Every structure is written in structure tokens, then in C-alpha cells.
Amino acid sequence: MNEDNVNRDNVPGCCNTGLESESEPELKFKFESEFEPKIVGFLCNWCSYAGADKAGGSQKSYPPNVNVIKVMCSGRVDPQFVLKAYAAGADGVLILACHPGDCHYKEGNYRALQRHRMLLRMLNQLGIGSERCRFDYVSAGEGDRFVKILTEMVDTIRTLGPINRPGLNNIDEYSSEKRSENGYSIIGS
Amino acid sequence: MKIGVYFCNCGTNISDKVDSGQVGQKIEGIENVSYFKTLELMCSEEGKEFLHNDLIGEKPDRVVFAACSPREHENTFMRILSGADMNPYLMQMVNIREQVAWVTEDKDKATAKAANFIKGAIKRVSFHKPLEKKSIEMSPDVLIIGAGPAGLKAALTIAETGRKVTLVEKRPVVGGQPVLYEDVFPNLECAPCMLEPMLNEILHGEHAENIEILTMSEVIDLSGFYGNFIAKIRKSPRFVDKEQCIGCGECIGVCPVAVKNEFNNGLDDRKAISLSFAGGLPNVPFIDMKACLRAKVAAPSAEVAATPAENEDCRLCDQSCPLGEGIIKFDDEEEVIEKHMGAIIVAVGASLYDAGLIPGLGYGKIPDVYTAFEFERLLSSSGPTGGELKTRSGSTPESIAIIHCVGSLDSNHKEYCSGICCQYAFKFNLMIEHKLHDARVHHLYKELVYPGKEEYLLYKRAKENPNASFTRYSSIDTIGINSEDGRVRVKNTESGKEALIADMVVLCPAMVPTKGSGKLGELLDTTNDMFGFFEELHGRLDSARSKVRGIYLAGTCQSPMNIQQAITQGMAAAGYVLAGLVEGKKLDVEPITAAVDEDRCAGCRICMTVCPYKAIGFDMEKQKASVNEVLCLGCGTCVAACPAGAMSSNHFTNDAIYAEIEGVLA
Numbered sequence: 001m002n003e004d005n006v007n008r009d010n011v012p013g014c015c016n017t018g019l020e021s022e023s024e025p026e027l028k029f030k031f032e033s034e035f036e037p038k039i040v041g042f043l044c045n046w047c048s049y050a051g052a053d054k055a056g057g058s059q060k061s062y063p064p065n066v067n068v069i070k071v072m073c074s075g076r077v078d079p080q081f082v083l084k085a086y087a088a089g090a091d092g093v094l095i096l097a098c099h100p101g102d103c104h105y106k107e108g109n110y111r112a113l114q115r116h117r118m119l120l121r122m123l124n125q126l127g128i129g130s131e132r133c134r135f136d137y138v139s140a141g142e143g144d145r146f147v148k149i150l151t152e153m154v155d156t157i158r159t160l161g162p163i164n165r166p167g168l169n170n171i172d173e174y175s176s177e178k179r180s181e182n183g184y185s186i187i188g189s
Numbered sequence: 190m191k192i193g194v195y196f197c198n199c200g201t202n203i204s205d206k207v208d209s210g211q212v213g214q215k216i217e218g219i220e221n222v223s224y225f226k227t228l229e230l231m232c233s234e235e236g237k238e239f240l241h242n243d244l245i246g247e248k249p250d251r252v253v254f255a256a257c258s259p260r261e262h263e264n265t266f267m268r269i270l271s272g273a274d275m276n277p278y279l280m281q282m283v284n285i286r287e288q289v290a291w292v293t294e295d296k297d298k299a300t301a302k303a304a305n306f307i308k309g310a311i312k313r314v315s316f317h318k319p320l321e322k323k324s325i326e327m328s329p330d331v332l333i334i335g336a337g338p339a340g341l342k343a344a345l346t347i348a349e350t351g352r353k354v355t356l357v358e359k360r361p362v363v364g365g366q367p368v369l370y371e372d373v374f375p376n377l378e379c380a381p382c383m384l385e386p387m388l389n390e391i392l393h394g395e396h397a398e399n400i401e402i403l404t405m406s407e408v409i410d411l412s413g414f415y416g417n418f419i420a421k422i423r424k425s426p427r428f429v430d431k432e433q434c435i436g437c438g439e440c441i442g443v444c445p446v447a448v449k450n451e452f453n454n455g456l457d458d459r460k461a462i463s464l465s466f467a468g469g470l471p472n473v474p475f476i477d478m479k480a481c482l483r484a485k486v487a488a489p490s491a492e493v494a495a496t497p498a499e500n501e502d503c504r505l506c507d508q509s510c511p512l513g514e515g516i517i518k519f520d521d522e523e524e525v526i527e528k529h530m531g532a533i534i535v536a537v538g539a540s541l542y543d544a545g546l547i548p549g550l551g552y553g554k555i556p557d558v559y560t561a562f563e564f565e566r567l568l569s570s571s572g573p574t575g576g577e578l579k580t581r582s583g584s585t586p587e588s589i590a591i592i593h594c595v596g597s598l599d600s601n602h603k604e605y606c607s608g609i610c611c612q613y614a615f616k617f618n619l620m621i622e623h624k625l626h627d628a629r630v631h632h633l634y635k636e637l638v639y640p641g642k643e644e645y646l647l648y649k650r651a652k653e654n655p656n657a658s659f660t661r662y663s664s665i666d667t668i669g670i671n672s673e674d675g676r677v678r679v680k681n682t683e684s685g686k687e688a689l690i691a692d693m694v695v696l697c698p699a700m701v702p703t704k705g706s707g708k709l710g711e712l713l714d715t716t717n718d719m720f721g722f723f724e725e726l727h728g729r730l731d732s733a734r735s736k737v738r739g740i741y742l743a744g745t746c747q748s749p750m751n752i753q754q755a756i757t758q759g760m761a762a763a764g765y766v767l768a769g770l771v772e773g774k775k776l777d778v779e780p781i782t783a784a785v786d787e788d789r790c791a792g793c794r795i796c797m798t799v800c801p802y803k804a805i806g807f808d809m810e811k812q813k814a815s816v817n818e819v820l821c822l823g824c825g826t827c828v829a830a831c832p833a834g835a836m837s838s839n840h841f842t843n844d845a846i847y848a849e850i851e852g853v854l855a
Contacts, residue, residue, distance in 0.1 A: 038854055040850060040853065040854065052287065052288055053258045053284070053287040055287075055292060056258070056284075056287025057291070059292065060292060061292055064289070064293045064295075064298045064299065064302040067302075067306065067309065067853035068306070069849050069850065069853065070259070072824055073826060075799075075825060075829060076825030076826065076828060076841060079829075080843075081847070084847050084851075085850050085854070088850050088851045088854045090854055104824075105801050105822060105826065106801040108801070108824050108826045111799055
């Protein structure tokens, strides 16, 4: 990862702890009662997406806060997708993969794990906080596990509250269409 | 751009929780959305017919189907698009049944979530590009490396369908390891009798013309990929005309040179011109030019001392040939041939763990300590003693110790059970009993295994041998073998018991990959498992496939196994070939692959290191990566890894995924 590519001036939240609300319990309570977390879940096609379908097939209710985006492999999850999700308004991101050794593409889940580890360090530096990005494994048969992980994630984000994001959307300058126009990336992998 | 959205109520499965009217309102006004239509049951015959006609009437540029899981009906709707003259990749399915309606209690929340999902799909689908399945020509021919039971069975199965097979075998004979055995477990069937019909079928049967057997040959190079491999094969000279020789053996008797016979594990000598062993097929001798008197002059090397002049034109074998001149070809030369084929089956077999690595066992130092392979030859009627059990000094053994689990189940050696050693050890027990009625047979083992429907009976019979004893040891390091007064002393240092006195000791070492299999794996670009065996694609689902598309595995090169399993795996590998590589059919190439933007590629090759399929090559001239669309399976790991953004993933482009992220959060 080449951190020099990150223009810190244009990445709001960078010098912001993002945790100010925790020192004000009343405010936090207010957040908890009204706040509906928005979470993006990147699910691999073969295991975790099938696990989510399994939960559906057995009609297990869970909080509706996770918006699922299917990718063929968790290894396809570019760390920039995760940043993009925060920029576009997500309060949390879930990356779900096949269990170690079960990856349909042999080792994509290991790559995803490596990138997630790297991303967590960066999320702390950005003031977003590593708790807002969870990587986990769900197999095609683990509907219950999918529901458990998802529910825990919603609870975690509900407790953390929304991301302190004054002007965070500026990060858009570094991704999406702008990225291809500018021809550079904010993170290498 | 005109986007059409179809919403399926799925009976009441979706409409119970998600209100299509409200969803319609929520997405109203989104750019490019031209219409929103609700159907009762989209996958029903009426539903499909409606969609077909509606797509033809509306002519949308992109379509979104909000319905069940794409895992259920994505292909159905892709076919409907194709039927309506649209590219099937120009649609996106939204899973509002399994992932919304069935899992959300509150109706309003379910409706809102469904709307988010649909917004994501609408945003995404505008980035979809029409993709075409490509097809390429492929060769239906097959290369099989290794002519043991697994390779032979595969060759025969494929040849029976009229397909061409090239069978490459390193040795001068076919049949693999079991043709060297007298009997095989579990029912002590005569091994040559068991294999001979298959060997004859291969050599002279109805489909023999479809099988080209290249003995004394090795694959030395491979290029290409599934459907279009090109292999270079080195044929070592045999110096005897394989087609004309009748195998009478006259030439062998007259040869003046004797060398150690590797087919009998060096337990006796053979001539410089020799058959591998009696009954070895093809029944044609070969000349070992390293040993032949002529070669010593013809090809002088540092190792070969100057030879007396009278030997330089030794033609005794040639002169003895009843067919006359020309059968023995002293001028036969090494040849490298090229073969084009669509698939490869690797069946190179295994060998035994080097018992010399466990010094306490005395292997290689004490003459009457043998490996199981050597003992098989001593039992064989085509072996060095003609099947008579004798010690090196020529006496009949009174007591034989069989050490199981040599180098197996041991973290210092091989941490697995080969699964076959107990069976052949019990077989040895019975064969010893048959040959020498009174000889004692001592089994020393760490574990005994006899899985399967016939295997236990063999163990039971071995147990019933009144002269047999079974003793368990905990570690091979506790076994000390020494020679004493011409006999062998086997002492278990853990036990207080007296040492066993034996005349012969048979070691049953772990099965390990053959020496050359690492090198072969390198040139085939296959992977090895932690033990060095050829690694299968999946241990249970796909053990006959390697991780390289179009290269299949059969027999003990993949894992220790018995003959039955090897033959079955040979059939499995043949099945993969016949099912996937159909004559006259082209190879479909899925369009969801990675692609390189050469202008952006800096040639760093990170993509190559993360690709699990070796699907990314490197153009040395341009210094750019290139994707092989046949090998790429579209996982997208390289796309996420490319630091320059030069890799993209068809159908899962960054643009499409960014748009979907924006859409679901809007």
C-alpha cells in the first residue's frame, strides 16, 4: 500500500477521531434510539451469498440494514469498494467469504483476508474506525451463522453511531468515475 | 438508455412483505428507468411468455428483474433475454425473496430494503456490456503419462470411444508396478494374469490402433492450455525394432555383458541387451547402451574406461537374431517428437520412502533387510530366485520379520498412512506360509488398518497363520535391527522382551511421490500437495483433476492408493476427458474473465502472483500482462490486486460495482 497517494487534506475525518460522541453519553443514547445503520455487505457468489439464501430459505428474520452486493469471489473486493461504501453513506461494511480452504477459486478468501487486515489499519488512520469493517466466513450451509454475524454487525454499528463525516463525500474525488478520469488510485493493493 | 424493471410477486412469497406499488413509487424518476411492471409469477410459463413478448415490444437497453435469488433463476432470465434477441448479460437480477421478503418481519422495512436493492441494480445495469461466449477449436486427442494400471485403464477407456491416445512410459515395459508382483491383495490373485488381458487389449486389441505407446520416453516440455496442448516427448533409442522383433530372446543369451538388474531391484544381473523381466510387455528387448561394449567405444565418456579393441565391433546379438539383420539397430537414435492434444492424464505412480533414512533399520547395510518392492520380486516366479524364498547366503529362512509403518504416521518422516502396506504385509504372511510351511512370520506394526469389504478377511487369514505373531511398537526409532551370527536381530528397545531372531526382514515403507514427479509437475505447471504428490483440485469432489484445466490425475501420483482405487481414478480421469473434450465440439469460453488495459499496465506482474489458475501470462516484448481467457475463471482477485487499475473484470467492473454501492445507499 502506498500511503503517499492519500492526500490527507482531502480526506476528511482523517484528523477526526470520530469517537467524540462516546464522551457524551446522552448524545450517544439519542443516536442509538433513532439511528438506523446503513451497511453494505460484499458476499461471494459461492459460499456466503448461498449462506444468505439459506437463511432466506429457512425464513429467519434479521435486521434489514445490510445491502448485499454480490461478487464472484471475496478476492474481488477491492479495498476501494469499502472506502467507496463509506463515502456513499454506509456506516459499516461486511465482507463475507468462504471458509479457509473452501474458496471456490482456491485462495481468493486469503487475499480478501490480507486486504482486510491492511484496510483496518487504514480505517483507523482515517478516523473511520476498524470496527466498521468486518471480515468473516460463511459457508453455503450456514444460514444461522449468516444471521448471527449480520445481527452482531448491525448491533455494533448501532452502538458506534453514524460516521462523523463532515464533508466526507469529498472522497468521491478519488473514486468512481473521477478515478478513471484522473487515472490514479488512492490505494494500491 | 432505456431500462425496464420487472417485479415478481412470486405468488405471495414476495408480495406478502414487499409492496410493489410502493417500490414503483420509490424508484420513480430514477434516470433511464422507462417502466416498472409487476408480474405474479415470472418463472411460470405465462410469465416467461409475457417477458419474451414484452421485451420484444419494449426493446429496453437494460433489464432489471426483482425476484428470487439469481442462484435460482438467473439462467432462466438470461435465456429469455437471448430469446428476445438481447444480449443475456444486459440484465441484473435482484434477490428480493431470499434476502428481503423471507427475512424481514416489518412490511415497510422490507419494501424499503427491496427498493434499495433495486436501485443498486438499476445503477449497476447501465454499466453492463454485451458479452459473448467465445468458442475455440480443440484437439480431442489425449496424452497419458505413465503406463501403470491407472494410465492403462484411462488409455483403454478413451481409445474404446475411437479417440487417439498417446501413452508415454519411461520404462521399456508397460504395466507399472503390479506387473512385477506375483500375487495381489486382498485375494491373492495372480497379478500378471490379472493385468495381462488389459495389456493385450492395449497392445493388440480392437482399439489398439488408437493407442500409440511410446516406451522409454519422457515428456520434456509442455505449452498451450486446455484443448490445445503441445507436448515435446523424448524417445530414447531401444536399438531393437519394436515392430519386427518377435521376442524370442536369442540375442539375450549370447550377450557377454552382465549388469545389475534394476527390475529385480539389483538382486540379480541382466545382460546389456535384455527383456525387463519374463513376460514383460511389449515383448521386445532393449539395449542398455551404457553397458553395451559397442557404445563404450562409440560414445566415449569420462566414466567409461578405454575398452579393448576386440570389443568395439561386438555384434553377437545382431548375429544371433533368427530374423536376420536389421532387427537390432545399433544406429537407433534419440528422437524428440511433438504431439498436439486437448487433455493430459498424469499417472506416473509412486515409489517407496527411502528406508535408509531410518538408520536403525539397517537397510542397505544388512543384506537380508529388504523393502517391500524387493520382497515382491523375491516372491515372484519371474524374479531373481524364480520365486524361491532364500536369504542372500542361499539358505531357506526359518523366520521372517515384517516391519509395518516404516516412515509412516511419523512427524519425523511422513505424516500419513499409505493404506496399502498392511494389506500387502498380510499377503506376504500368507505367501510365506504357502512357500515355507513352518517359517515364523513376525509382524511389527504401529497401527493395523484393513478398511473395505474384503480387506478384513485377509487380515483374519494372516492372524490364523499358526506361525504368525503380531507385536505393536510405538515409534520406528525404538526398532533396532542388527546382524548377528549370519542372522538378523530385531529388538524393540521399549519392550523388556528378548530380541526377535529372523533370517529376513521386510520393511513396508510409506508410499511417496516418484523421484521425477516434482520435475514433471514443474513442466506441466501443476501444483504439489504438502507431501509432494500431484495436488488434486478438490480432495473429495475432484480428486482426479489437477488445478490446471485439462490436466487430470490418476493413481498413486495423486495419493497413496491400491490398484482398485488407481483403476477407478483412471476411469474417472477418462470420464472427465470424454465429457469435457468432445470430438467436433468447440470449447466454450465463459466471458466473465479478467481483461488487461495495456495502456495502464506497468508490467509489475502482481496479477500473476495472485492468480490461482496461472491464467495470466506476460508478454516479454510489450512488458505487459495478458489474460488467457480459457484458463481465467473470473474470480477477479487480480483486478483487486492491480495497483495501476489496469485489470478489469468483465461484468464485475469497478464502475458497475461502484454504481451498485451508490445505488443501494442512495
